[in-house]
Amino acid sequence: MNIIEETIEVAVPVRTAYNQWTQYKSFPRFMSTVKRVEQIRPNLTNWVIGFGPVRREFAAEIVEQIPDSHVVWRSLGGRSGHQGEVSFRTTEPDRTEISVRIRVKQHGAADLFSRFTHRVVRSELAHFKEFIEGLGQEGGAWRGSIRNGHVQPMEPEPPRSRVAHWPVG
Template identity: 60%
Template sequence: MHSVEETIGIAVPVSTAYNQWTQFTGFPRFMRVVKRVDQVRPALTTWTVAAGPVRREFQAETVEQEPDSHVVWRSLGRRPVHRGEVTFRPGAAGGTEMSVRIDIEPRGVTGVLAGLADRVVRDELRHFKEYVEGLGEETGAWRGTIHGGRVRPEEPKPHRSRVARWPVG
């Protein structure tokens, strides 16, 4: 297993960085290797990535997602086999410290590509930083929660009546 870990400071609030990251279909706007992302369901995406002459399509399942905290995913199918996590924490001066960890199972050609993953992740994270800082705000947001690959229903908000209650007693 080859692991890649990168952390970067981004000069936007955590909620802005998180909200923009959840806009998976927009990744081709700032990531050079991501050519297309289709959001099949809230916890399932189809990715087309290309580096040089190598082009791959795969599905990824979001396993865990907590607003303003983290997103954990895993690829489905045989290749490329990888798992990843991105975390968001408050950083200096109201910004965000964003960390990405990707574990890649090297097999055949993907074994060769695993060696390039360090540079690709670092470069793509820098592109995300430039993109979201340049915008200054997110282009959208998905604030849902996913646990165990399942979208959790939103917690009902308590109803607050304006009618005075009589004291019990």
């Protein structure tokens, strides 16, 4: 297996970064190689990725997902499978480190494929940074957990303050 690792820091809180990341259907808006993502179930997605005229479709199972911490997945079926993990870590109150680690099955031109995939992951993380920092907030959220491929109940939303703030003046 080849291992690709890439890390980037984004200028949003960890909750915002994590919440946006879990909106898989939005990936084509900012990732140039992701053409379509369909969420079949909370723990199952179908992806269409492509570069130039080459297209590849695969299903991915989310085997573990802990809000504001990490998402672990594995591709299902296919000739060139992979496993991956994205983790989120607060570096400052409004900054988050995002680390991606992908293990790709080796085949034919493994070294060339690995270098290409590493560049793509780096580029796509930079696109995510630009996208989330430009928005300043997430476009949705899924706050459930997944352990061993099984969906756990969603965590309750924190209570919102009901204190009225009146303009001074």
